[in-house]
Amino acid sequence: MIENWVSANRPTDEEIEARLEKARYQLFERQIKVKEGKVPVMILLEGWGAAGKGSILGKVIKNMDPRFFRVDTMGVPTEEELRKPFLYKYFKRIPENGRFAFLDGGWVDEVAMQCLHEDLEGEQYHNTIESIKRFERTLTDNGYLLMKFFFHISEKEQTKRIEKLLDSKNTAWRVSEEDKWQNRHYDRYFKVYDRYLNDTNQSYAPWYIIDGEDKKWAELQLLEYLLQGIDTALMNRDNVVPILQNVFPLERMPRLREIPLDMEMPEEEYREELEACQKKLRSLHNKLYRKKVPVIIAYEGWDAAGKGGNIKRIAGALDPRGYEVIPIASPEPHEKNRHFLWRFWTRLPKTGHVAIFDRTWYGRVMVERLEGFCSKNDWQRAYNEINEFEKELTEWGAVVVKFWVQIDKDTQLARFTERQNTPEKQWKITDEDWRNREKWDLYEEAVDEMIEKTSTTYAPWVILESNDKKYARIKAMKTVIAAIEAALEK
Amino acid sequence: MIENWVSANRPTDEEIEARLEKARYQLFERQIKVKEGKVPVMILLEGWGAAGKGSILGKVIKNMDPRFFRVDTMGVPTEEELRKPFLYKYFKRIPENGRFAFLDGGWVDEVAMQCLHEDLEGEQYHNTIESIKRFERTLTDNGYLLMKFFFHISEKEQTKRIEKLLDSKNTAWRVSEEDKWQNRHYDRYFKVYDRYLNDTNQSYAPWYIIDGEDKKWAELQLLEYLLQGIDTALMNRDNVVPILQNVFPLERMPRLREIPLDMEMPEEEYREELEACQKKLRSLHNKLYRKKVPVIIAYEGWDAAGKGGNIKRIAGALDPRGYEVIPIASPEPHEKNRHFLWRFWTRLPKTGHVAIFDRTWYGRVMVERLEGFCSKNDWQRAYNEINEFEKELTEWGAVVVKFWVQIDKDTQLARFTERQNTPEKQWKITDEDWRNREKWDLYEEAVDEMIEKTSTTYAPWVILESNDKKYARIKAMKTVIAAIEAALEK
Numbered sequence: 001m002i003e004n005w006v007s008a009n010r011p012t013d014e015e016i017e018a019r020l021e022k023a024r025y026q027l028f029e030r031q032i033k034v035k036e037g038k039v040p041v042m043i044l045l046e047g048w049g050a051a052g053k054g055s056i057l058g059k060v061i062k063n064m065d066p067r068f069f070r071v072d073t074m075g076v077p078t079e080e081e082l083r084k085p086f087l088y089k090y091f092k093r094i095p096e097n098g099r100f101a102f103l104d105g106g107w108v109d110e111v112a113m114q115c116l117h118e119d120l121e122g123e124q125y126h127n128t129i130e131s132i133k134r135f136e137r138t139l140t141d142n143g144y145l146l147m148k149f150f151f152h153i154s155e156k157e158q159t160k161r162i163e164k165l166l167d168s169k170n171t172a173w174r175v176s177e178e179d180k181w182q183n184r185h186y187d188r189y190f191k192v193y194d195r196y197l198n199d200t201n202q203s204y205a206p207w208y209i210i211d212g213e214d215k216k217w218a219e220l221q222l223l224e225y226l227l228q229g230i231d232t233a234l235m236n237r238d239n240v241v242p243i244l245q246n247v248f249p250l251e252r253m254p255r256l257r258e259i260p261l262d263m264e265m266p267e268e269e270y271r272e273e274l275e276a277c278q279k280k281l282r283s284l285h286n287k288l289y290r291k292k293v294p295v296i297i298a299y300e301g302w303d304a305a306g307k308g309g310n311i312k313r314i315a316g317a318l319d320p321r322g323y324e325v326i327p328i329a330s331p332e333p334h335e336k337n338r339h340f341l342w343r344f345w346t347r348l349p350k351t352g353h354v355a356i357f358d359r360t361w362y363g364r365v366m367v368e369r370l371e372g373f374c375s376k377n378d379w380q381r382a383y384n385e386i387n388e389f390e391k392e393l394t395e396w397g398a399v400v401v402k403f404w405v406q407i408d409k410d411t412q413l414a415r416f417t418e419r420q421n422t423p424e425k426q427w428k429i430t431d432e433d434w435r436n437r438e439k440w441d442l443y444e445e446a447v448d449e450m451i452e453k454t455s456t457t458y459a460p461w462v463i464l465e466s467n468d469k470k471y472a473r474i475k476a477m478k479t480v481i482a483a484i485e486a487a488l489e490k
Numbered sequence: 491m492i493e494n495w496v497s498a499n500r501p502t503d504e505e506i507e508a509r510l511e512k513a514r515y516q517l518f519e520r521q522i523k524v525k526e527g528k529v530p531v532m533i534l535l536e537g538w539g540a541a542g543k544g545s546i547l548g549k550v551i552k553n554m555d556p557r558f559f560r561v562d563t564m565g566v567p568t569e570e571e572l573r574k575p576f577l578y579k580y581f582k583r584i585p586e587n588g589r590f591a592f593l594d595g596g597w598v599d600e601v602a603m604q605c606l607h608e609d610l611e612g613e614q615y616h617n618t619i620e621s622i623k624r625f626e627r628t629l630t631d632n633g634y635l636l637m638k639f640f641f642h643i644s645e646k647e648q649t650k651r652i653e654k655l656l657d658s659k660n661t662a663w664r665v666s667e668e669d670k671w672q673n674r675h676y677d678r679y680f681k682v683y684d685r686y687l688n689d690t691n692q693s694y695a696p697w698y699i700i701d702g703e704d705k706k707w708a709e710l711q712l713l714e715y716l717l718q719g720i721d722t723a724l725m726n727r728d729n730v731v732p733i734l735q736n737v738f739p740l741e742r743m744p745r746l747r748e749i750p751l752d753m754e755m756p757e758e759e760y761r762e763e764l765e766a767c768q769k770k771l772r773s774l775h776n777k778l779y780r781k782k783v784p785v786i787i788a789y790e791g792w793d794a795a796g797k798g799g800n801i802k803r804i805a806g807a808l809d810p811r812g813y814e815v816i817p818i819a820s821p822e823p824h825e826k827n828r829h830f831l832w833r834f835w836t837r838l839p840k841t842g843h844v845a846i847f848d849r850t851w852y853g854r855v856m857v858e859r860l861e862g863f864c865s866k867n868d869w870q871r872a873y874n875e876i877n878e879f880e881k882e883l884t885e886w887g888a889v890v891v892k893f894w895v896q897i898d899k900d901t902q903l904a905r906f907t908e909r910q911n912t913p914e915k916q917w918k919i920t921d922e923d924w925r926n927r928e929k930w931d932l933y934e935e936a937v938d939e940m941i942e943k944t945s946t947t948y949a950p951w952v953i954l955e956s957n958d959k960k961y962a963r964i965k966a967m968k969t970v971i972a973a974i975e976a977a978l979e980k
Contacts, residue, residue, distance in 0.1 A: 006740035009942060137693055198737070203627055203694060206734045232730045232867075240725040243718060244696045247688070250496035377722075452499060 001197040002152055002190065007211035008221075016216050023223035027063045030230045031100070035068060038097040039233050040144050040338070043226070046108040047151025048189075049179030050161040051212040053104055056151075056219045060226075061102070069100035074109070083292070083350040085396035086110075086128070087135050091345040094139065096337035107132055108150070108196055113178070115192045116185070127395065129199045134388045140204040141241045141381060142339050145233035148205055149222060150197060151212040155186040240377045248387045249457040255448050261408055261467040270470040277477035278317035284484045285318050285354070292351035293487050294398040297480060298360040301405025302443075303433045304415040306469040310405060311356055313473045314480060323354035328363065340364050340374070340382070341389050351397070360402075361386055365450045370442055383453040390459040399487045400459040401480055404451060405466045409440055491687040492642055492680065497701035498711075506706050513713035514553045520720045521558050521590070528587040529723050530634050530828070533716070536598040537641030538679075539669030540651040541702040543594055546641075546709045550716075551592070559590035564599070573782070573840040575886035576600075576618070577625050581835040584629065586827040597622055598640070598686055603668070605682045606675070617885065619689045624878045630694040631731045631871060632829050635723035638695055639712060640687060641702040645676040730867045738877045739947040745938050751898055751957040760960040767967035768807035774974045775808050775844070782841040783977050784888040787970060788850040791895025792933075793923045794905040796959040800895065801846055803963045804970060813844035818853065830854050830864070830872070831879050841887070850892075851876055855940045860932055873943040880949040889977045890949040891970055894941060895956045899930055 011019070034041055045053045054073075061069060072093050081089045087107075095101035111128060114120035120128065139146050153161070162183055165171040182189050201207045208225045212218045265273070288295060297314065299307045315325055326347050335343040341361055349355035364386070369379040393400050407415075416437070419429040436443070455461045462479050466472035501509070524531060535543045544563075551559060562583050571579045577597075585591035601618060604610035610618065629636050643651070652673055655661040672679050691697045698715045702708045755763070778785060787804065789797045805815055816837050825833040831851055839845035854876070859869040883890050897905075906927070909919040926933070945951045952969050956962035 001735070001737050004737060004739035005735075006742060009742075009745070141693070201734070201737065203631070203732060203734060206732055208735055228733060232732055235728070235730040238725070239729065240722045242693060242696055242722055244691075244693060245491070245495075245698055247491050247494060247691065249494035252496060255499070 001194060001201060001207055002150070002209060003194045005152070005209050007152075007213075010211070010214060010217050011220075013216075016220055020216065020220050020223070023220060023227060024063045026227050027060070027223060030227060031064050031068050033234055034100070034230060035098040037234050037237055038337075039230075039237065040095045040097050041100045041230065041233070042093075042095055042139065042144055042146050043100065043102045044106045044108070044146070044148045045102065045104050045151065046106060046149065047210070047212065048153050048158055049176065049182050050158055050165065050174075051151035051153045052215055052218055053151050056215065056222060057102055057104060059219050060222060064100070068098070069102060070095070071102045071104065073104040074106050080350065083294075083352075084348055085392050085398075087131060087392060088345060088348060090135070091339075091342060094144065094338055094342060096334060097143075098337075108148075108193070111196060112189065112192045115196075116188060129196075131392060131395070132200055133202060134391075136200070136202065136205040138341075138385050138388060139339060141385075142378075143237065143239075144339070145229055146205045147208065147226060147229045148200075149208050149210050149225070150193070151210045151218065153212040155183070157213055158183050158186065241381055243377075243380045244384045246384055246387060246453065248391060250453075251455045251457055251460045253451045253455045253461060254463075256406060256444055256451075259406055259463055259465065261406065261411075261465050263465050263471045264468040265471040265474060267470070270474060273474045274313065274477075277474065277481060278313070280481050281314065281317035281477060281484075282319070284481060284488070285322060287488055288354070288484060289319075289322055289352040291488060293484070294349045294351045294396070295354040295480075295484065296349065296393060296398050296400050297354065297356045298362075298400070298402045299356070299358050299405065300360055300362050300366070300403070300447075301464070301466070302407050302412055303436060304412050304419070304429075305405035305407045306466045306472060307358060307405050309469055310403070310464065310466070310473050310476050311358055314477060315356060317477075318354055322352065323356065324349065325356045325358060328357060328359040340368075340378075341385065344389070348393075349398075361389065362450060362454075365454075366443065366446050369446055370439060383450070386454055387456055387459075390454075390456065394458040397487075399483050401483050402459060402461050403464050403476060403479075404447065404461050405464045405472060407466050409437075411467050412437065491684060491691060491697055492640070492699060493684045495642070495699050497642075497703075500701070500704060500707050501710075503706075506710055510706065510710050510713070513710060513717060516717050517550070517553045517713060520717060521554050523724055524590070524720060525558060525588040527724050527727055528827075529720075529727065530585045530587050531590045531720065531723070532583075532585055532629065532634055532636050533590065533592045534596045534598070534636070534638045535592065535594050535641065536596060536639065537700070537702065538643050538648055539666065539672050540648055540655065541641035541643045542705055542708055543641050546705065546712060547592055547594060549709050550712060554590070558588070559592060560585070561592045561594065563594040564596050570840065573784075573842075574838055575882050575888075577621060577882060578835060578838060580625070581829075581832060584634065584828055584832060586824060587633075588827075598638075598683070601686060602679065602682045605686075606678060619686075621882060621885070622690055623692060624881075626690070626692065626695040628831075628875050628878060629829060631875075632868075633727065633729075634829070635719055636695045637698065637716060637719045638690075639698050639700050639715070640683070641700045641708065643702040645673070647703055648673050648676065731871055733867075733870045734874045736874055736877060736943065738881060740943075741945045741947055741950045743941045743945045743951060744953075746896060746934055746941075749896055749953055749955060751896065751901075751955050753955050753961045754958040755961040755964060757960070760964060763964045764803065764967075767964065767971060768803070770971050771804070771807035771967060771974075772809070774971060774978070775812060777978055778844070778974060779809075779812055779842040781978060783974070784839045784841045784886070785844040785970075785974065786839065786883060786888050786890045787844065787846045788852075788890070788892045789846070789848050789895065790850055790852050790856070790893070790937075791954070791956070792897050792902055793926060794902050794909070794918075795895040795897045796956045796962055797848060797895050799959055800893075800954065800956070800963050800966050801848055804967060805846060807967075808844055812842065813846065814839065815846045815848060818847060818849040830858075830868075831875065834879070838883075839888075851879065852940060852944075855944075856933065856936050859936055860929060873940070876944055877946055877949075880944075880946065884948040887977075889973050891973050892949060892951050893954050893966060893969075894937070894951050895954045895962060897956050899927075901957050902927065 045057060047053055077089060090107055093101055093103065136146055162175055162179060165175045197207050210218050210221045299311060301307050311325060315323060331343060344361045364382040365379050368374045390400055416429055416433065419425040451461045464472040464476055535547055537543055567579060580597055583591055583593065626636055652665050652669060655665045687697050700708050700711045789801060791797050801815060805813060821833060834851045854872040855869050858864045880890055906919055906923065909915040941951045954962040954966055
């Protein structure tokens with residue numbers, strides 16, 4: 001894009017002043033509409049070193065109420081961020097509904113540097129671009145306004161600015177080593193930037209190139225594009241998004257009612273197996289830690305199916321410093337105000353750690369679907385969004401194991417009744433459980449659809465037949481062990 | 491996509507029947523809503539030979555009022571279509587607002603065959619894909635619902651069906667030579683289809699893969715996806731589309747008021763030049779015809795700037811069998827009911843022919859903009875849509891010359907007054923001309939923006955300084971001659 005790009009004619013100084021004044025005032029007004037309209041706005045400022053991103057951003061936010069925005073300067077990733085998937089640090093920073101998030105430098109910078117210093121090329125480059133496109137699309141599909149600005153200056157201008165900054169002690173610190181390297185290799189950077197911009201210029205998140213040669217003019221361009229984007233987003237708030245067909249490899253799975261549930265495991269066999277599995281798992285956990293493989297174990301299942309006891313057996317084998325059990329309840333307001341996957345992205349384990357999710361992101365296509373907590377369009381879209389999410393996890397190198405803990409309706413009734421009648425277990429049974437039970441058939445339909453549409457080959461569902469809890473526990477442990485062993489062999 | 495695709499579980503016969511009945515009835519209802527909502531619907535049926543596209547389409551349209559749809563079977567292109575740009579035959583067939591157009595076979599088939607039989611590869615393949623993506627996007631940006639279905643069957647099933655069809659004289663004719671070739675080279679076709687589907691699976695026009703192994707089930711899938719698409723389109727009718735930044739190389743152009751208009755050409759010099767130019771042009775026209783180069787000359791300019799006389803001098807040099815002057819007036823209802831470029835796509839010259847447009851597709855960003863005949867979003871988007879359109883033309887091999895015929899305001903007044911006062915010229919001057927003159931400044935602003943944003947290197951604007959009409963005529967002819975000579979040298 002910058003290859004062919006020709007800047008618009010710079011207006012006269014007078015015109016710039018007049019339009020700036022108007023645009024600044026309009027931004028002040030629009031931020032209130034954004035807040036009222038509950039539109040989350042993410043603004044990516046990318047471009048050449050010394051192109052003026054920071055100082056122009058400083059001017060733009062002067063027109064805004066500080067409660068409505070946050071600015072993040074994406075510098076060197078933290079130790080923690082390096083141990084999370086590539087997109088983690090960006091997903092973490094998506095704004096709440098009605099708020100602005102400005103990112104000074106972002107995923108373009110990161111990709112460009114990898115291309116130039118770490119040989120990101122071919123298949124791997126392609127996969128990174130696909131990840132980014134999916135990430136951007138899932139944001140905009142979920143109502144985010146994502147605006148991507150590239151600040152462009154010529155090599156000559158960059159040299160001039162860098163020299164000027166270096167001239168004074170007060171400003172020399174603003175020139176990074178990478179800025180200097182970039183200026184010396186302007187042409188190489190140019191090619192990498194240009195290809196990246198072409199590859200990611202999508203109609204749901206197009207690039208806006210800002211002519212950065214003149215600061216006031218650059219500020220005006222940024223403001224006017226931003227206003228245009230906001231107006232578009234406000235008018236499109238109720239968009240219904242097309243449902244994309246799955247593009248990931250799927251495994252055929254049985255329907256719930258086709259699953260035999262008569263397997264049992266005698267007590268003695270169970271004791272032996274349990275001990276052997278826990279020993280095995282303990283030793284694998286060490287290896288995982290050393291090889292820095294992250295593990296994500298996801299549990300879904302019927303009420304009273306035995307999730308808790310199952311999780312306990314796995315967790316019991318792990319070093320407490322290296323795992324976490326994450327119970328998922330209804331989302332809190334600050335979670336509801338973001339993309340539904342945000343609360344899972346931000347809870348991912350570090351490399352070498354194990355995260356066990358007690359209920360998961362699949363709530364979107366079960367409870368949220370059935371209780372009407374999201375629109376039909378939302379949950380229908382979510383199958384693909386979830387497959388994309390898990391694709392990111394496995395491409396990052398994570399072991400992903402997903403359990404559906406299955407029992408039949410009679411078994412549930414027996415366990416409910418037992419809980420009700422056993423004083424120390426009564427806390428485990430609530431009116432809601434009984435209400436959910438009434439919706440068994442609807443849930444079964446939803447679960448069947450979920451398993452059908454999200455059993456990807458890279459993250460298939462595993463059914464734990466849990467009429468006999470002992471059988472289910474051993475099966476879970478063996479499944480986890482096999483998955484970890486397979487990952488360690490890679 | 492078909493590589494990884496796993497069909498949804500086929501419902502039971504009973505369920506299919508029940509859902510079919512419901513879906514058929516819904517389609518009957520929805521077609522009325524589509525008509526009332528003025529949504530144009532284009533449906534592309536692609537896929538394997540003998541996959542059942544035709545027969546299922548036959549069933550689907552039984553639920554529809556024949557006034558609301560048209561079916562086109564895209565077979566071998568006609569002689570005329572072969573002499574137009576690749577996308578011509580598809581653009582020609584886009585439906586009017588509120589109507590359905592079904593295409594049985596389309597651009598996938600064409601591209602796949604070119605890949606397999608004509609070595610469409612690399613850069614050229616990439617350009618074709620980009621053209622298609624732009625075409626699809628400009629349709630959906632303009633409110634079209636574009637649904638793309640791929641009917642998928644296995645190699646085994648295809649073999650079985652082809653054999654069965656060949657068994658009877660009544661059906662053998664339905665198996666084409668290409669179908670047989672395809673079946674013998676199923677794997678090669680599979681790869682080509684799969685790559686194509688991946689490359690063109692866009693959120694504004696996603697692919698829907700139809701499991702074609704069972705006809706009733708295939709019909710149901712098609713109907714249900716179609717209904718889903720229609721509902722989405724109806725809800726999104728008032729979408730505001732983001733304005734894409736130009737990605738094509740631009741030339742810097744002066745503003746209208748910076749253009750000197752004092753050039754003059756003495757009568758004698760004019761006579762000589764005119765004769766020489768016309769002679770030259772006549773001989774070039776022959777060469778164009780033999781080399782099958784199409785030429786498109788576009789005229790825009792102020793009222794009374796001298797467009798008519800200018801066009802006459804060029805046309806006068808051409809063989810009447812090989813050129814056409816196309817005057818463009820306000821669009822008629824059937825034109826207004828389609829994408830604004832449709833009436834230009836359908837008026838393109840054949841290869842080897844010359845089309846001179848007296849006013850053009852630029853009406854969108856001048857009169858339609860200023861008179862409010864389209865929304866702000868529409869005309870702001872149009873710069874890019876026009877650059878894309880002209881990109882198609884030049885990639886097809888056309889010579890594209892665009893003239894802006896420029897005069898100053900005083901000269902216009904003098905010519906208007908002269909027309910008014912000369913009985914035989916009075917028909918040339920209307921009240922509307924005087925009204926437009928009052929909006930001179932607004933038009934000037936619009937024209938400046940138009941020239942700035944659409945002077946691509948492959949189709950730049952040429953200013954004809956026409957205070958002296960003779961000067962302008964010779965400049966026009968020399969410009970056309972130079973452009974044709976450059977094209978013939980390629």
